[in-house]
Amino acid sequence: MTKQRPTIADVAREAGVSKGLVSFALNDRPGVSAASRARILKVASELGWRPSLRARSLSTDRAFALGLVIARDPEIISADPFFPAFIAGIEKALAPAGQVLVLSMVPDEAAEAASYRQLAESGRVDGVIITDLRREDERFALIAELGLAAVTLGRPDIDTLVPSISLDDASGIHAAVNHLVELGHRRIAHVAGPYRMLHARRRSASFSDALAHHGLPDDLVVETDFTASDGARATRELLGLSDRPTAIVYANDPMAIAGMGVAQRRGLTVPRDLSITGFDGSEVGAFIHPALTTVTTNAGEWGQRAAELLLRVIAREDVADIDLAPASLLLRESTAPPQA
Amino acid sequence: MTKQRPTIADVAREAGVSKGLVSFALNDRPGVSAASRARILKVASELGWRPSLRARSLSTDRAFALGLVIARDPEIISADPFFPAFIAGIEKALAPAGQVLVLSMVPDEAAEAASYRQLAESGRVDGVIITDLRREDERFALIAELGLAAVTLGRPDIDTLVPSISLDDASGIHAAVNHLVELGHRRIAHVAGPYRMLHARRRSASFSDALAHHGLPDDLVVETDFTASDGARATRELLGLSDRPTAIVYANDPMAIAGMGVAQRRGLTVPRDLSITGFDGSEVGAFIHPALTTVTTNAGEWGQRAAELLLRVIAREDVADIDLAPASLLLRESTAPPQA
DNA sequence: AGGTTCTCTTAAACCGGTTCAGGTGAGCGT
DNA sequence: ACGCTCACCTGAACCGGTTTAAGAGAACCT
Incomplete structure (x- = not known):
C-alpha cells in the first residue's frame, strides 16, 4: 500500500x-x-x-559527496569563527549540484588519518577539502594512496598535483603592521599560531617581513596553539618583558580577545596602553570594549569556491590554482598611537 | 592492473x-x-x-549515515560554541559504528525544509537529529512525510513519537538567578533568545519562575535573535531604563560578552555596577576581563548520546526519552553584590 | 537491387551486496 | 529399509541504475 x-x-x-x-x-x-x-x-x-542515488552510486562508482575532516580540539573550533562560515559556503556550492558534505570532526591528527581512510575506503566521498595545511603534510601521501580527489586551502610547501585555493593573508598582516607603524608603534609583537600549520607560519613570516620593511626587529613573536588560553599565556609573557610591546598582532580573534582581557586585568587600557589587532573577524569582536580591529577573510566565499573547485577536479575538468581577494584590515577601536 | x-x-x-x-x-x-x-x-x-557500502546500501535500502541540518545565519553559529562541541560528540558515537554525519548548514528555515527533503529523498541519511526546536515545529510533519527517523534535542511542545534527549537548562538559569539574588540583586533582567525557539522560551520561563520564587517581578525580559549584535541592542535598552537592572542573565555567551562591552562603553564597571551571566560556557569567556560567569552544558555528551539514541531508533530498538545531567553554573568574575 | 552507413532501439550484463525458495544429505525413529 | 526432520547450502532473483554489443530500419549511394 x-x-x-x-x-x-x-x-x-x-x-x-x-x-x-x-x-x-x-x-x-x-x-x-x-x-x-x-x-x-x-x-x-x-x-x-x-x-536513486544508491543505484547510481553503485553502478557509477561515485559517492556524490565531499568530505571535510577537521582535526582540532573542539575547544579551539568552538571559539574560531572560521569553520561555520566556511562550511556554509561549501553548502552553497554543493546543494545546487545535488551533492552533500560529510563532516568529520576529530580531536587529533592520529584520528584524522583514520578518518580520511574510512571515508575513502567505504567510498563515502569522491574528494576532500584539506584545511589547516601542515609542513610537509603527510596527508598528500595518504590522499594519493587512497585515490581521493582533493583541493587544499592555501598553497602547500611541497610539490603536488592537488590544486589549491588561496586567500592571501599576508597582505592583511602587512596592513595591520603598517597601520600600527603609522600610528607610531616601534615595539610590535606577534602572537602566532602553531608553526606546524602553514598558514600560522605564513602569517608569522608576513609579520616579520612587514617589520623588516620598516627596519624594525621581529624579536617579539610567541608561538601558540591557537586557543584563547594559550593566547592569554603568550600575552602575559609579552607584557612581562622589561621592554614590553606597545602593540600586539594576534593570529586569530579569540586569542586577541583573551589578550585584551589579560592587558585589562593588568590595569592597562586598550588601546591607550596597548594596541591590539585580531584575525578572522568574529562578530563578537565588534561588540567588546574596545571593539577589536581585525583582519577579515571571506570564509564563506573560500568554502564555496573550494567546493566548486573540488567538484571540477572530480569531474576531471582542467583546473588551475585559484587566488581569492586578499584579507583586509577592518579598523575598529583597539588600536591607537602609543603613549608618549 | x-x-x-x-x-x-x-x-x-x-x-x-x-x-x-x-x-x-x-x-x-x-x-x-x-x-x-x-x-x-x-x-x-x-x-x-x-x-561495499554502496552495494549494501542499495540492497538493504539504508544509508548508514545521519543528518544534521542547521538553520542559522553563519554569523550566529560562528559565535556560538555549542555546535562544534556537539558535532564532535556526534562523531564520537558514529565512527565506531561505521556511520557518518552529513551536515547541512543553511541560512534560513525555507532552505531548511528543502534540505531535509533532499537528504531524505535522495536517501542520503537514515535519520536526522533535530536541533533548535521551535513552537509547534513543522518539522515533525515533514519528518513523518519523508519517513525519516529522528530524535530531538529537548522535549517538543507537541505530541510526537520522535524520542527526545534533553538537558535541563532550567536549573542552570535557576542557579544563576539564585546566585544573583543571594548577592543582593533585586532588579534582574534577562536577554532571551528568539521565542520561536523552544529552548529560548524555556530559559525565559525558568528565569521568570526563579524570580517569582523570590517574589520578584520579571518585567525586564528582552527577546533577541541570539546574535551578539542583538544582545548589544537589548543591553542598551535595558541600561537606558530609569530603573535599570543591576544584573543581566543572558541566553548565550556571545550576547553576554557583547552586553559587557556595552556596559563598559557606558562607563559601567562589571561586576561592580552590573553583574552579568552567560550561557553555554565558551572558552573565551574565561579570558575576558572580568571573566564571564556562565551556565555550562555538556554539548559533547549531548551530541554523542543523541547520535547513539538515533542509531537505536533506526535499528528499531525500543528507546525512551533521555535526560542528561542538568546545566550548572560556572562562577567566575562577572557577578558581585550590587552597589549599595 | 544490393550494399553501406547511420540513427534509433533493445536485451542483457554489470555494479556488489542480500534474501529466499528449494535442494541435498546426514541422522533419526520405527 | 523407509520416510521424516533438520541443518546446511546453492542458485537465482533482486535492489535501481549504467553501459555495451548487437539488431532493426531507414536513407543514401552506385
Whole structure:
C-alpha cells in the first residue's frame, strides 16, 4: 500500500521503451530520437521519477559527496569563527549540484588519518577539502594512496598535483603592521599560531617581513596553539618583558580577545596602553570594549569556491590554482598611537 | 592492473562456497556450519575483503549515515560554541559504528525544509537529529512525510513519537538567578533568545519562575535573535531604563560578552555596577576581563548520546526519552553584590 | 537491387551486496 | 529399509541504475 517510488523500469514500461533508452534520455545523451526523448521525459515527470542515488552510486562508482575532516580540539573550533562560515559556503556550492558534505570532526591528527581512510575506503566521498595545511603534510601521501580527489586551502610547501585555493593573508598582516607603524608603534609583537600549520607560519613570516620593511626587529613573536588560553599565556609573557610591546598582532580573534582581557586585568587600557589587532573577524569582536580591529577573510566565499573547485577536479575538468581577494584590515577601536 | 578490491564473489570462489553463504557467514547469521564459517572468515580476511557500502546500501535500502541540518545565519553559529562541541560528540558515537554525519548548514528555515527533503529523498541519511526546536515545529510533519527517523534535542511542545534527549537548562538559569539574588540583586533582567525557539522560551520561563520564587517581578525580559549584535541592542535598552537592572542573565555567551562591552562603553564597571551571566560556557569567556560567569552544558555528551539514541531508533530498538545531567553554573568574575 | 552507413532501439550484463525458495544429505525413529 | 526432520547450502532473483554489443530500419549511394 505504501506508495513506492517509481523506478526507471516503470518509466520504461509506461513510455513503451527499454530501460536503457530511458537512462540515455534522462542523462541527455545522444542516440535518442527527439520524439522518444520528449515522451520519456514527460512520463518521468508525470510519474514523479527521481533517480536513486544508491543505484547510481553503485553502478557509477561515485559517492556524490565531499568530505571535510577537521582535526582540532573542539575547544579551539568552538571559539574560531572560521569553520561555520566556511562550511556554509561549501553548502552553497554543493546543494545546487545535488551533492552533500560529510563532516568529520576529530580531536587529533592520529584520528584524522583514520578518518580520511574510512571515508575513502567505504567510498563515502569522491574528494576532500584539506584545511589547516601542515609542513610537509603527510596527508598528500595518504590522499594519493587512497585515490581521493582533493583541493587544499592555501598553497602547500611541497610539490603536488592537488590544486589549491588561496586567500592571501599576508597582505592583511602587512596592513595591520603598517597601520600600527603609522600610528607610531616601534615595539610590535606577534602572537602566532602553531608553526606546524602553514598558514600560522605564513602569517608569522608576513609579520616579520612587514617589520623588516620598516627596519624594525621581529624579536617579539610567541608561538601558540591557537586557543584563547594559550593566547592569554603568550600575552602575559609579552607584557612581562622589561621592554614590553606597545602593540600586539594576534593570529586569530579569540586569542586577541583573551589578550585584551589579560592587558585589562593588568590595569592597562586598550588601546591607550596597548594596541591590539585580531584575525578572522568574529562578530563578537565588534561588540567588546574596545571593539577589536581585525583582519577579515571571506570564509564563506573560500568554502564555496573550494567546493566548486573540488567538484571540477572530480569531474576531471582542467583546473588551475585559484587566488581569492586578499584579507583586509577592518579598523575598529583597539588600536591607537602609543603613549608618549 | 589496478588492484581491485575483492568482492563477495571472490571470497565465495576462494572458499569454495556460494555467494549467499558468504553473506550469511559475514553477517553472523545462523545456518552456516562452524567449519564453513571459519573458512569463509579466514579467506575474507586473507583477501582483505571489506564490504561495499554502496552495494549494501542499495540492497538493504539504508544509508548508514545521519543528518544534521542547521538553520542559522553563519554569523550566529560562528559565535556560538555549542555546535562544534556537539558535532564532535556526534562523531564520537558514529565512527565506531561505521556511520557518518552529513551536515547541512543553511541560512534560513525555507532552505531548511528543502534540505531535509533532499537528504531524505535522495536517501542520503537514515535519520536526522533535530536541533533548535521551535513552537509547534513543522518539522515533525515533514519528518513523518519523508519517513525519516529522528530524535530531538529537548522535549517538543507537541505530541510526537520522535524520542527526545534533553538537558535541563532550567536549573542552570535557576542557579544563576539564585546566585544573583543571594548577592543582593533585586532588579534582574534577562536577554532571551528568539521565542520561536523552544529552548529560548524555556530559559525565559525558568528565569521568570526563579524570580517569582523570590517574589520578584520579571518585567525586564528582552527577546533577541541570539546574535551578539542583538544582545548589544537589548543591553542598551535595558541600561537606558530609569530603573535599570543591576544584573543581566543572558541566553548565550556571545550576547553576554557583547552586553559587557556595552556596559563598559557606558562607563559601567562589571561586576561592580552590573553583574552579568552567560550561557553555554565558551572558552573565551574565561579570558575576558572580568571573566564571564556562565551556565555550562555538556554539548559533547549531548551530541554523542543523541547520535547513539538515533542509531537505536533506526535499528528499531525500543528507546525512551533521555535526560542528561542538568546545566550548572560556572562562577567566575562577572557577578558581585550590587552597589549599595 | 544490393550494399553501406547511420540513427534509433533493445536485451542483457554489470555494479556488489542480500534474501529466499528449494535442494541435498546426514541422522533419526520405527 | 523407509520416510521424516533438520541443518546446511546453492542458485537465482533482486535492489535501481549504467553501459555495451548487437539488431532493426531507414536513407543514401552506385
